Each structure stands twice: as C-alpha cells, then as structure tokens.
Amino acid sequence: MSNKTQLSIIIPVHNEEENILELYKSLYNILSLVGKTYEIIYVDDGSTDDSFEKIKSIEDARVKVVRFQRNYGKAAALSCGFKKSKGDIVITMDGDLQDDPKEIPRFIEELDKYDMVSGWKSKRYDPISKTLPSRFFNWLTRFITGVKINDFNCGYKAYHNYVVKNINLYGEFHRYIPALAYWRGYSVGEIEVEHHPRIHGESKYGVERLLKGFLDLITVTFLMMYKKRPLHMFGGIGFLLSFSGVFISVYLMFLWIIGERIGDRPLLMLGILLTVIGAQFVSLGLIGELITNSRNNDDYIIKYDSYEMENGN
Numbered sequence: 001m002s003n004k005t006q007l008s009i010i011i012p013v014h015n016e017e018e019n020i021l022e023l024y025k026s027l028y029n030i031l032s033l034v035g036k037t038y039e040i041i042y043v044d045d046g047s048t049d050d051s052f053e054k055i056k057s058i059e060d061a062r063v064k065v066v067r068f069q070r071n072y073g074k075a076a077a078l079s080c081g082f083k084k085s086k087g088d089i090v091i092t093m094d095g096d097l098q099d100d101p102k103e104i105p106r107f108i109e110e111l112d113k114y115d116m117v118s119g120w121k122s123k124r125y126d127p128i129s130k131t132l133p134s135r136f137f138n139w140l141t142r143f144i145t146g147v148k149i150n151d152f153n154c155g156y157k158a159y160h161n162y163v164v165k166n167i168n169l170y171g172e173f174h175r176y177i178p179a180l181a182y183w184r185g186y187s188v189g190e191i192e193v194e195h196h197p198r199i200h201g202e203s204k205y206g207v208e209r210l211l212k213g214f215l216d217l218i219t220v221t222f223l224m225m226y227k228k229r230p231l232h233m234f235g236g237i238g239f240l241l242s243f244s245g246v247f248i249s250v251y252l253m254f255l256w257i258i259g260e261r262i263g264d265r266p267l268l269m270l271g272i273l274l275t276v277i278g279a280q281f282v283s284l285g286l287i288g289e290l291i292t293n294s295r296n297n298d299d300y301i302i303k304y305d306s307y308e309m310e311n312g313n
C-alpha cells in the first residue's frame with residue numbers, strides 16, 4: 001500500500017492551549033476507526049498562550065504545525081491549511097472542542113455525493129447575542145448568494161482536495177466558502193452536526209467581526225459577478241456618468257455660443273461633476289483590473305512550518 005495521505009484535518013488555532021491535547025486524543029481515536037492515512041494540520045494563528053508548545057509536544061509524525069508570525073484571522077489560517085493539505089479529502093474543524101470528531105465518518109460518506117459538505121449546527125450552544133445575528137446573517141447570505149444551506153458560519157466542513165486548491169481566502173471570507181465554491185461550479189451539501197458548548201478558552205468572535213463579515217459579503221457578491229473584470233462594472237457606470245456630464249456640457253456650450261449666461265447655472269456644476277466622477281469610476285475599474293491580475297501573494301508570514309523542517313530546511 002502506498003503511503004499517500006488520504007485525509008487532511010485542518011485546525012485553525014488561536015489561544016486554545018487547554019483544548020489542543022484533548023482534541024488530538026479524540027481525533028486520534030476516531031481516525032483510527034476511519035482507517036484512512038491522515039495528517040492533522042494545526043495552523044497556529046498567532047497564539048499568545050502555549051498553544052504552539054502544546055501542539056509541538058504531540059509525538060506523532062502525522063501532526064503538522066504551521067505557525068504564523070502574528071494573528072491574521074481564521075480565513076488566513078484556513079487558506080494556509082488548504083495550501084499545505086495533501087489528503088484527497090480535506091476536513092476543517094475548530095480547535096475549541098465545539099466540533100465533535102465523531103462526525104468525520106458522516107462527512108466522508110456525504111462527500112460521495114458532493115464536492116464539498118458544510119456542517120450545520122442546528123442546535124447551538126452559544127449565547128443568543130451570537131445566535132440571533134448569525135441567523136440574520138445566514139438568511140442574508142442565502143438570499144444574496146443563492147446557496148441554499150442553513151449555516152454558512154460553521155467551521156466544520158469537508159471537501160475534495162480539488163475544491164480547496166481553488167479557493168483563495170482572506171478577510172472574513174471563511175464565512176462564504178460554500179458560496180465561493182458554488183460560484184466556481186462545485187456542488188455543496190450540508191449535514192447536521194452536533195455542537196458542544198465551549199468549556200475552555202474564549203470565543204474570539206464579537207459583533208465587530210459580524211460587521212466586517214457584512215462588508216465582506218458585499219465584496220464576495222462583487223467578486224461573484226465581476227471578479228475577473230472589475231472594469232466592466234466601474235467602467236460601465238463611469239462611462240454612463242461621464243457621457244451625461246459631457247452631454248450637459250455640450251448643451252451649455254451651445255447656450256454660451258448663442259450668447260446666454262451659463263456661469264450661474266447649477267447645471268454647469270452637475271455637468272462638471274458627472275464628467276469628473278465618471279472618469280474616476282473608469283480609473284477605479286482599471287486599478288481593480290490591475291490588482292485582480294497581479295494579486296497572487298499570501299497575506300500571512302509563516303514563522304514555523306513542520307513541512308519545511310521535514311524537507312530538511
């Protein structure tokens with residue numbers, strides 16, 4: 001039998017020192033039953049506690065750790081894990097013991113039918129201050145993206161490898177992975193998963209994250225429609241505005257030629273404004289185009305990487 005990795009588990013970690021070993025043990029037990037060759041990738045997203053030391057203390061060659069220079073957020077951590085993962089099947093889960101490893105076999109089974117499968121925390125053990133905004137959020141995201149799943153926010157998800165290699169995450173984009181995948185043409189399934197209350201450590205998500213998430217929903221929507229061609233949106237609006245501006249100016253010029261006073265007309269201001277704003281929009285579209293086509297570098301810096309260590313660097 002080849003020693004090809006069949007399954008990669010990715011766990012983003014930010015200050016979870018008390019959860020690391022317990023989660024590893026429980027994963028170890030379940031994965032032994034699953035019977036696939038696997039790797040567990042912890043991405044230490046700038047923890048300031050002993051999370052990194054705890055992960056390093058695990059004596060198991062299948063456990064990998066990538067440590068970030070500082071805290072870049074869950075999206076960056078997942079993105080990094082996606083890049084590193086070698087398994088044909090990739091599963092992401094939170095490192096706080098709220099996601100139960102016993103769901104892994106069900107995820108794998110469901111992947112026979114879909115390109116990716118998202119977890120749905122139908123019964124959540126989180127305060128209402130979190131579940132209520134989250135419900136609104138899921139509704140809005142469903143409405144805007146057209147992806148008919150119940151829970152976008154759940155960190156517990158499973159993918160075929162080809163899906164994760166084709167998704168680029170930053171900002172709060174991890175909330176929209178199903179939408180990003182769906183937009184790429186992949187099928188998205190959903191299974192209900194059991195959710196446990198957080199016992200150790202603190203949740204890092206507050207209202208301000210939700211706000212950022214909302215702004216990213218706008219970006220995602222924009223990306224879905226105009227990712228490759230920002231100029232097509234900005235340029236279209238820009239030319240329309242400029243054209244109206246020029247039209248007004250030509251009209252005013254005509255009045256000026258036949259000897260009318262035009263200096264005190266509000267229309268003059270409007271004509272100039274529209275022309276200038278329109279030109280701005282076209283330039284914005286062009287800049288967007290340039291950025292889109294040159295943006296390929298990661299947003300994070302890696303401080304420690306067990307994959308590099310293995311290669312003898």
Ligand code: UDP
Nearest residue numbers: 012013014045073074094095096203204205
């Ligand atoms: N996390 C991370 N970087 C961050 C914030 C969180 O890697 O900046 C990790 C965290 O350690 C956990 C997962 O992402 O494993 C989910 O975080 P949390 O439990 O705080 O979110 P919640 O379950 O409250 O939505």
Ligand code: MG
Nearest residue numbers: 094096098203
């Ligand atoms: Mg949590």
